[in-house]
Amino acid sequence: xxxxxxxxxxxxxVGGFVDISELVFAAQAGSSFGYALIWVFAFATIGIIxxxxxxxxxxxxxxxxVFNLMRHRLGxxxxxxxxxxxxxxxxxxxxxxxxxxxxxxxxxxGATYMLMAAASVVVLIATIWVLRFKWIERTYxxxxxxxxxxxxxxxxxxxxxxxxxxxxVPHIPSGLSSKELISFAYFTVAIISAVMFPYEAYFxxxxxxxEGWGPKDLVINRLTxxxxxxLGSLLAISILANSAHLFGPANIDPELPxxxxxxxxxxxxxxxxxxxxxxxxxxxxxxxxxxCLANAYSAAQFFGWAWGRQKKPWQAPRFTIAWVAIMLxxxxxxxxxxxxxxxxxxxxxxxxxxxxxxYLPLLLLSQDRHFMRTHRNGLLxxxxxxxxxxxxxxxxxxxxxxxxLTAGGQA
Amino acid sequence: xxxxxxxxxxxxxxxxSSATEELAAVKQLRSATAEWALVNRxxxxxxxxxxxxxxxxxxxxxxxxxxxxxxxxSKSEAARQAAALQALPADAPSDLLFQRAAALKAIESQLESx
Amino acid sequence: xxPTGRIELIGGLLDLPLLDKEGVYCGVVDxxxxxxxxxxxxxxxxxxxxxAYRGRLPGWAMRIVGGLAGTRITRVxxxxxxxxxxxxxxxDTANAYGLHRSENRARSxxxxxxxx
Numbered sequence: 346x347x348x349x350x351x352x353x354x355x356x357x358x359v360g361g362f363v364d365i366s367e368l369v370f371a372a373q374a375g376s377s378f379g380y381a382l383i384w385v386f387a388f389a390t391i392g393i394i395x396x397x398x399x400x401x402x403x404x405x406x407x408x409x410x411v412f413n414l415m416r417h418r419l420g421x422x423x424x425x426x427x428x429x430x431x432x433x434x435x436x437x438x439x440x441x442x443x444x445x446x447x448x449x450x451x452x453x454x455g456a457t458y459m460l461m462a463a464a465s466v467v468v469l470i471a472t473i474w475v476l477r478f479k480w481i482e483r484t485y486x487x488x489x490x491x492x493x494x495x496x497x498x499x500x501x502x503x504x505x506x507x508x509x510x511x512x513x514v515p516h517i518p519s520g521l522s523s524k525e526l527i528s529f530a531y532f533t534v535a536i537i538s539a540v541m542f543p544y545e546a547y548f549x550x551x552x553x554x555x556e557g558w559g560p561k562d563l564v565i566n567r568l569t570x571x572x573x574x575x576l577g578s579l580l581a582i583s584i585l586a587n588s589a590h591l592f593g594p595a596n597i598d599p600e601l602p603x604x605x606x607x608x609x610x611x612x613x614x615x616x617x618x619x620x621x622x623x624x625x626x627x628x629x630x631x632x633x634x635x636x637c638l639a640n641a642y643s644a645a646q647f648f649g650w651a652w653g654r655q656k657k658p659w660q661a662p663r664f665t666i667a668w669v670a671i672m673l674x675x676x677x678x679x680x681x682x683x684x685x686x687x688x689x690x691x692x693x694x695x696x697x698x699x700x701x702x703x704y705l706p707l708l709l710l711s712q713d714r715h716f717m718r719t720h721r722n723g724l725l726x727x728x729x730x731x732x733x734x735x736x737x738x739x740x741x742x743x744x745x746x747x748x749x750l751t752a753g754g755q756a
Numbered sequence: 757x758x759x760x761x762x763x764x765x766x767x768x769x770x771x772x773s774s775a776t777e778e779l780a781a782v783k784q785l786r787s788a789t790a791e792w793a794l795v796n797r798x799x800x801x802x803x804x805x806x807x808x809x810x811x812x813x814x815x816x817x818x819x820x821x822x823x824x825x826x827x828x829x830s831k832s833e834a835a836r837q838a839a840a841l842q843a844l845p846a847d848a849p850s851d852l853l854f855q856r857a858a859a860l861k862a863i864e865s866q867l868e869s870x
Numbered sequence: 871x872x873p874t875g876r877i878e879l880i881g882g883l884l885d886l887p888l889l890d891k892e893g894v895y896c897g898v899v900d901x902x903x904x905x906x907x908x909x910x911x912x913x914x915x916x917x918x919x920x921x922a923y924r925g926r927l928p929g930w931a932m933r934i935v936g937g938l939a940g941t942r943i944t945r946v947x948x949x950x951x952x953x954x955x956x957x958x959x960x961x962d963t964a965n966a967y968g969l970h971r972s973e974n975r976a977r978s979x980x981x982x983x984x985x986x
Contacts, residue, residue, distance in 0.1 A: 407956040408956060408957075409887065409956045409957060413887045413956075413957070414956065416885045416898065417884070417885040417886050420884075420885065421885060421900075421923060421926045421927065422926070422927065424885070425927075425931075448815075451807075451811050452807060452808045452811040452812065453805075453807060453808070454807055455806070455807035455810065455811065474984055474985055475984055475985055475986055476986060477985075477986050480986070522868060522869070524779075524868055525868075595790055595793075595794060595854075596786055596787065596790040596854075596857045596858065596861050597787055597790040597791050597794060598783065598787040599787070599791065600784065600787055600788060600791070600819055601791060601812065601815045601816070601819070603808065603811060603812050603815065604791050604794075604812065606808075607791075607794060607795065607798065607812075610798055610802055610804060611798065614802050614803075615802050615803055615804050615805060618802075618804060618805070618808065619805070622808070645895075646887070646895075647898070648897075648898065649887050649888055649895050649896065649897035649898035649918070650895060650973065651894050651895050651896070651973060652895060657982075657985045658980055658981075658985050659977055659980045659981070659982045662973060662976035662977040662979065662980045663972065663973055663976045665980050666976055666979060666980065716956050750776065751776070752776045752777055752779075752780040753780075
């Protein structure tokens with residue numbers, strides 16, 4: 346095991362953890378409910394660690410990414426339903442990320458929102474075109490480490506650490522009205538969805554194939570998931586805690602992604618603000634790339650096209666056309682003028698509905714003796730995997746009623 | 757019997773829906789006003805970049821406009837507050853804006869307990 | 871697993887990805903063509919392409935698939951298979967079996983420059 350490779354892999358996972366949905370929901374969760382939703386982030390992170398590790402292991406041992414084997418497991422009809430649902434979910438998410446990028450660039454430069462959306466897409470297409478997979482992942486993942494400024498800001502802000510720690514203990518705050526309880530439930534479902542977005546499993550398992558992982562890489566897989574995702578989650582929790590400490594008492598439920606950067610400006614000034622905006626920029630850009638490629642991977646793997654960014658674009662032409670088309674479609678959605686924050690809500694809602702269809706085949710595959718041989722799930726893996734599957738199903742059933750009852754988390 | 761039950765649930769949901777939307781609009785008003793106040797205060801204190809300050813001010817004012825448009829009763833206290841906010845300049849004093857946010861918070865609390 | 875003897879058509883073959891001898895993906899086993907007597911069938915060929923969805927999708931879905939992707943079917947003879955595990959590996963290149971026609975058409979739209 347190459348220590349440099351391992352370090353880079355972990356750092357990439359840290360920098361690549363946060364996207365626009367986590368940014369927005371972490372900030373709103375903190376301002377609305379103080380530190381009470383920290384445990385939900387921790388809980389969902391364990392879920393993505395378990396399922397991420399499984400998807401990497403399946404790819405490394407079966408030498409096939411999740412979507413290839415998903416169709417084989419579920420069959421054509423259910424496979425097509427899953428494909429369609431995940432394409433729509435990832436497209437909405439990709440559009441939300443591009444909208445978020447445009448907002449951040451507008452705040453950094455003053456240039457108009459629509460122009461920044463178009464410019465972002467041009468740059469993203471160029472980077473995916475020019476760079477090979479490893480460098481796409483490393484570039485955005487490592488640049489996303491600017492997000493560490495949120496953790497530094499939290500330390501500088503001197504929150505009540507005992508209350509922050511208490512937030513890790515699973516509980517529902519006492520004294521909530523029934524409306525607030527419903528809102529709390531909505532945020533719980535939204536956070537689970539935002540942390541366990543389907544595109545993460547598709548991108549991670551396809552990335553494992555792109556990097557040529559085999560049985561010797563299982564340790565890297567496990568460490569990247571556990572350490573990388575856990576540290577990445579700490580960044581999201583920093584945003585929540587900052588929001589609880591600084592925004593809640595000021596009557597602010599940060600509606601605007603730019604407001605989250607104010608958390609850093611308050612303790613660290615103008616330089617902190619710039620670093621926070623840069624961190625958000627690269628984290629969201631990385632997520633835009635991942636959601637776009639995840640869709641292209643899914644379509645290519647489902648229909649058996651040549652795929653991968655380890656190949657040159659013309660060596661996998663249908664895959665190339667797919668990811669370019671997805672990026673342009675996502676831009677088209679933004680250019681209709683739809684509020685990107687609305688897209689974030691729809692992305693989170695749609696994704697939680699798709700989650701059970703995403704993770705069921707993964708669970709079945711990871712314990713399949715024929716494909717996984719001696720590397721199939723142990724007892725802990727099976728228990729945790731099926732536990733989180735039940736959680737995901739409950740979240741999927743509750744999502745739409747909660748969305749309606751809370752007017753998308755606003756009431 | 758089943759039809760009546762379904763109709764009751766739909767009416768409840770519709771009723772929930774309109775009251776929920778009113779509450780959501782007031783929350784949006786309150787939060788956007790407080791964000792505007794914060795950025796105006798910190799713009800002076802921290803010498804924040806002009807692009808960021810202008811962008812956030814504009815975004816907050818747009819949120820206030822949207823929230824005002826979705827209020828059902830144009831004669832309500834919330835609607836009056838929203839109209840007063842829309843008449844303020846972009847660089848309005850942060851103290852005034854924080855006061856308006858606190859007033860909107862009181863309206864919001866009344867709606868929540870209703 | 872070498873393709874001799876008995877095989878589970880649904881659990882062990884249907885909807886597996888196809889890889890040619892160079893390790894390039896070239897389709898999915900969309901359906902299977904059988905030969906021989908009904909009480910002792912043998913696999914004649916693998917069917918690849920949207921046309922092979924007929925019989926596996928309802929009529930209305932097949933009309934949409936046909937409109938979007940066409941109805942072509944490419945037949946890959948059973949003898950072309952080298953091995954079956956988590957994918958079906960072929961003995962020759964995709965082009966030898968007529969499997970990369972769409973990929974080759976799509977290649978004409980992709981500029982061949984600028985990538986590392």
